[in-house]
Amino acid sequence: MNEAELRKTLLSYFETCFDRYESLFGCLRSDAAYFQKSISLRHPLIFYFGHTATFFVNKLLLAKLIPERINPRFEALFAVGVDEMSWDDLDEANYDWPTVAEVKAYRQQVRSAVTRVITEASWCGPMSWDNPWWAILMGIEHELIHLETSSVLIRQHRLDFVQPQSSWLPVNAKPVDCGAVPKNALVNVPAGAVTIGKGDPHADACASAGEARRYGWDNEYGVHYAEVPKFSASRMLVSNAEFLAFVDAGGYAEDRFWNEEGLGWRKFAKAMHPSFWVKQPDGWALRLMCEEVPMPWDWPVEVNCHEAAAFCVWKAEVTGMSVRLPTEDEWYRLYDLSGITPETPAQRRLSGGCSAVPVNQYAQGDFYDVVGNVWQWTCTPIYPLAGFEAHPIYDDFSIPTFDTRHNLIKGGSWISCGNEALRASRYAFRRHFFQHAGFRYVVGEAPLVPQVSHYEDDALLAQYAEFHFGQSYFDVPNFPRAVAEISLKAMQGKPMRRALDIGCAVGRTSFELAKGLPGALGFESVIGVDFSARFINLADELVRDGIVRYALTDEGSLQSFREITLAKLGFTDCSAKVAFLQGDACNLKENHREYDLVVAANLIDRLYDPAKFLDEISQRIVLGGVLVLTSPYTWLEEHTPRAQWLGGFRRDGERYTTLDALHAHLSRDFEPIGAPQDVPFVIRETARKFQHSVAQLTCWQRRA
Known part of the structure; x- marks a missing residue:
């Protein structure tokens, strides 16, 4: 690709992603919806509307691609506040939010600034980790992450604060009786080796086959090799119907199914069923992004890591088998046996709508939904690969998560775009967080979970x-x-x-x-x-x-x-x-x-x-x-x-x-x-x- 083609392609990618992110906020019914918190552990949505634009400015400044700030007040206000780190400062008393109109105008200023960089800034290839233009890709991929996390916050918002949008309509769920949902089954997976990581971030190519010159976050670089013992894995993701058995068995009331951290979350949240399930007089409904629908029992259940782990403990007690969540290594083993490549259509959002789909709709090898549909929780806390190096202009992307408190999710969901849809991607969230995430279970030897070093060696x-x-x-x-x-x-x-x-x-x-x-x-x-x-x-x-x-x-x-x-x-x-x-x-x-x-x-x-x-x-x-x-x-x-x-x-x-x-x-x-x-x-x-x-x-x- 020559320079002109690269600029054209990059500008199109930026504009598409920037437009898509703004269209998501059209799901908010009024300006008031921007300023009410969806959940107590997050800022109101006005923060996330401004945050991704501010990220572009802050990173382009560090990369010396723009000479000065656009709006210093906004670029301090919207800079930090995404996770539950102490420095995120979620105290609303410290924030004087601007109006929605002001943030929209600011986003237009940022759009113009990024466009000028892409079309006018001097270029020197290749587009790699050490190139200042990497900051542009970083900004785009960062916004794609928040496309997903913001959609989850909208899904957790009060129903009267949201409204369906034509570009964000869910799949039309077909009524399926709970008893008619296909039964899950275990599939044997032979022992084998997996290699994870893109190698040296400063090299032009990546170690993972087919992923050379693709954008990667710093935690994807380095290398990890593992011999994975044989195990069995559920053919399908756990469906709402399969999870109902755990709910009906009183799984949320039995302390023995929950570890100490999970039990603390369950008692704090007063949870008695999955967060997106809604109990109605005539049965269960499912909360989607902007509406509630009669429960699609054949769709994957969407839960946090604590709920998924508790289900596995219950399942082990019922079956007498060693049921647990898969490790990251085991997920890579499933991927490598599935026949999926970076160009496989299943790698993209397949549902045709903005929601999950039935767990038996998309086969990938011997399994369904190795990638796509909803993310899948693993039992592996994220850790740095051998040779890890923090990117110099975004050193707080991965390092704060190397704390054993953030578990990896794999496979992407219906809304995952860009880097999120790649084999090499490594995203991790706190175990009590909600994403568009479910799980599959495995049976096998005790997991070989890599240990995060207790000694800081940076x-x-x-x-x-x-x-x-x-x-x-x-x-x-x-x-x-x-x-x-x-x-x-x-x-x-x-x-x-x-x-x-x-x-x-x-x-x-x-x-x-x-x-x-x-x-x-x-x-x-x-x-x-x-x-x-x-x-x-x-x-x-x-x-x-x-x-x-x-x-x-x-x-x-x-x-x-x-x-x-x-x-x-x-x-x-x-x-x-x-x-x-x-x-x-x-x-x-x-x-x-x-x-x-x-x-x-x-x-x-x-x-x-x-x-x-x-x-x-x-x-x-x-x-x-x-x-x-x-x-x-x-x-x-x-x-x-x-x-x-x-x-x-x-x-x-x-x-x-x-x-x-x-x-x-x-x-x-x-x-x-x-x-x-x-x-x-x-x-x-x-x-x-x-x-x-x-x-x-x-x-x-x-x-x-």
């Missing part, structure tokens, strides 16, 4: 964990702690209510600010904000679990292992006062206000627009509040365009330093406290390689 993250919480080297005191101590001394005699640690990395300074100096109280509340989800995830793990383990590189592939705990660090009593959020220092959300102290340690020379940060930070600090800045002033074009460097060059023939620039930008709203201080720090790279740097620390007080 090299950069391990270095920062050691920098913040590990031992000191060459008699240089712990830098994050030293910054906190200087900041706390600067606050003596001032209120210490709220502090912001912006660019907090893995959070040591935040903890120290909450703990306070010896014999003195710390801050009542400390918010740590960082752009990197990897850093925030580790800090949050320390708060949540009280322990973090990581692996340091000694030399080559040799490692040393470290363990840090809140108790050993002395942070047990103060951790409840600390919270960590993901955010952009140059575009913070509006609710970051009224801080008594803001600490920005080694941040300004890593920002894409440090002048903007300095010019706006006074808006976040109370009168009389304190700003603490540290930086080694290491200006690099990979982080900050040269035109945006604060200092480190000549101006009018004279040396112009970063300290000169700080005075120029801050003098309007701040006055310096004391003289600049040098604070050294050491970062361990390997057992015999260290970075020894010296940051300059300055303190500033906001004046009236």
